[in-house]
Amino acid sequence: MIKQMNEKELITIEHIEPIIPEDTDYNFYFGPAHSGSGNFGVKLRIDGEKVTSARADPGYLHRGFEKLMEYRVPMQNAVLSDRVCILEALNWNLVHAEAVDELTGVEVPQRARYIRVLMAELSRLQSHLIWYGVMSLALGFDTGFKMAFGYRDYILDIFELITGGRVYPAGYICPGGVRRDLPDGSEDKIKRVLDQTEEMMQKMKDFDNIVFSRRTKGVGILRTEDAIRLGATGPVLRACGVETDVRKDDPYEIYDELDFDIPVRREGDAYARCLIRGREMEESIKIIKQVLERLPEGKVREPAKITPPSRVKIPEGEVYVRNELARGEGCVYMRSVGEGEPYRVKLRGPDFLHMIPVLEHLLKGSQIADIPAIYWSLNICPADMDR
């Protein structure tokens, strides 16, 4: 029942002082126990709704791989290299194997090179599907998350068939080639999975208008000169208008023989980064189809038999190998003094820079509601940053 207010009551309401909090400044921790942050935290200072400063708080996954590798021979390190980034284990396998190959000067068989590229691109596809999943989750679009992870499992089935491991291939791409040849019938299965992935990509396009564009357009804009100064690479840099891709500019394996495009956009916002990844998936499918068409016959490893580790020595020298991972530029600097184990290994992951300087730069001045969108538009992986 609505009570009719009398004149006296109205006057008292007018005299109530509005509550204006004197202090609108507060600290806000995003992660490390946040469901959408991964094993990583950001300490934010917030004024009202606006982020005034951001400081990354890494170290929750620091395992010291660079040091561990100094105690192990390359075949053991190949297994260790999976663990550098959980989300794209095969790509890290490849960078490590290439560094050892360049030092030993082994001529990797042609078939092994094709299989390496095939696996690296499949790994890129599944990594982008994970990204789509967590990005959807961050934007409150749970359907996208479940679908992406469901479709990713088809690719994991292929990994299980070929490498024996769904997430960690246990050093499948090893120095000298790959551990095993493709099992019978795997090519048809890969083609079927590509069709399924294309189906998912069509769905991603259909979802585009309702969720992605509204939450990400004009959010977290990174200018080209800032991107280069902060050390951004890969899709993050390509979304700022820099046409660069390690596969084209510094080709490794058989990428210079393949026909694919580098998607570039100029906006530099979170939406552009999302679109770039979508286009990259198309290019990866194009690459895999070409690889399957041209796959030559022959050996898959040089030497074909594994020699006891104690007898294998890495010749003296130093190399710096760059690869295009799903997240950006991944590099290995390896120094050898002619022993079985490398003397020094430096792993340069793309997220070391994306998660610390780039993220801090983008979060500063953003709105609190945009934090997840910015965070996941960088497609970050704490494992590869901490190493």
Place this chain on the structure above:
Amino acid sequence: MAESLYKENKVIEDISAKFKVAGKVQRERRVWVTVDKDNLIMLCNFVKGLGFEHLSAISVTDWPEEGTFELTYHLWSYSEKILLTIKTKLDRTEPIVNSVISIWGENAQIHERELHELFGVEFEGNEDLTPLFLEDWDGPPPFKKDFDWKEYVRQQCYDQANERERAYYD
């Protein structure tokens, strides 16, 4: 092959014209130069002008027998498509070098912060060298060659008096 390495040799020529360096072309798109510590910042400034605007990584290699730390700066040029590595040596007992923040900005800052924590190298001009990864660590920089990780883990994690863990001491 010699003709195709024209671009790479040109980089060494350009640098040698101004600085006293030892340079080599390792292969296509890979150039290595060694410079002494005093000329490092000037050289870095010069190569940035040549187009090496992406600092891919900074790394330290520890040489205890020699008594030096070797710093390697890996630089990529988006225009020339060459990876240039600048190497320089520091005294291991007094590892102090000028920071390259003024040249490559925050990118360099974070790399230097990591190396300060893991190797104990001091970067003059880098004001924020707070620990990055290792919380509450008060031991020596753990990536130095003379820090024995295996022994440290044994001491910290396994009890010799415990029958089950004694095997780690045999």
